[in-house]
Amino acid sequence: MPAAQLPVDHACLIVHGTDSPGIVAAVSALITRQGANIVQFDQYSDNPAGGAYFQRVVFHRPGLREAMPAIEVDLDRTLGTGFDLDWSITDQSTPKRMAILASKQDHCLLDLLWRHRRGELPVEIPVVISNHTDAEADVAGFGIPFVHVPSVPGPDKSASEARILEVLADADVDVVVLARYMQILSADFLERVRVPVINIHHSFLPAFIGAQPYRQAKTRGVKLIGATSHYVTTDLDEGPIIEQDIVRVTHADTAFDLERRGADVERAVLSRAVLWHAQDRVIRHGNHTIVF
Incomplete structure (x- = not known):
């Protein structure tokens, strides 16, 4: 900013x-x-x-x-x-240094970069880290360093997490944002990162925790879908909630329609959560937040 x-x-x-x-x-x-x-x-x-x-x-x-x-x-x-x-x-004149972790889906990542360039987010973005290279050219267009850390096959992610921790330490970050990163971070990573980690989950938690929530929502026949931004803890998708929002859907919407419409909600919810965190408006209290 x-x-x-x-x-x-x-x-x-x-x-x-x-x-x-x-x-x-x-x-x-x-x-x-x-x-x-x-x-x-x-x-x-x-x-x-x-x-x-x-x-x-x-x-x-x-x-x-x-x-x-x-x-x-x-x-x-x-x-x-x-x-x-x-x-x-x-x-308040010192912006927080925010690293972004992303994967193949780029809508939340590009929205944060766009808002940052417009001066809407009072943060510095020293690095974007991704387990894919799909967004590398787009990130470079914003003048922000891009680091590719491939995912390691199998359940043991310690090697890739160690590399991510090195990059974050070099960037001296104050907060990490998971912009649809789609990887589960280990308890060891969360302990060693030593800064808050903010996630965007593509459902209105606590409904549809875990993978493919839009498909789960279509199967359940819901009339509302939403998105939730929360602090990451060792309990999957159960960390303190910062912000949520919803959009109405109908029986005629396909799972693809839900995903497309949900992407708009995800962008808005994550950007608000990041803004409020950057402005020191969020106080964590156990598994709750007070947002002023």
Whole structure:
């Protein structure tokens, strides 16, 4: 995303933990004390009497980068005393570095690259990795490095996963997006990658988990199909959901029609999930997400 379109001197503060009186007052006073001004404020509590509490605050502070160490010390002191809270803070002028893993189907991949080129996604894309070369020329047209890592036949994917991890480490990524990658990542990979992994699944989860969901949907005779973007965990297609959407279908639609119409939903759902993650709008809480 062009640097001019990123919010300069804006920070995003995420606070979550146990709800208790005084959190809003303490955070607001801290931001004021640090010479900053709140421009966005969202909060949610599932039970005000000691339940789980979530807060997202965007504030403007001239000279933010220079002031950030002092702000972090103040946060540690303020929220670490008298509150059972965790916090994180990011400089909104620094885009997240997002690697994309793709396979033969390119609709989600090309949509993300197109939105990135238009300045709609506040990320950098240092690399696209694919187990096929079908999209190599298209990716090159966007000026983004393409790395081919062929899939290894058989159940043992450790060699190809090791190569992917090398590429991701060299690219210094903050998040990995599976744009219809169509490969199941091992528990070892997910542990070693050490960054969030976002997937797009071509059904409205929890319906039709696994392979060929459009064929499953046609066989079941559903009247709605959808797509789900979620964080990847070791449980197949059961990670915390970020975004979902649907489209109505009829008995006359073939499995191919469902796939064609579903592709539009997949693109929209994945792009929204990526945008919200890039803007620090998503807080994970167990197998759920809070999206501000």
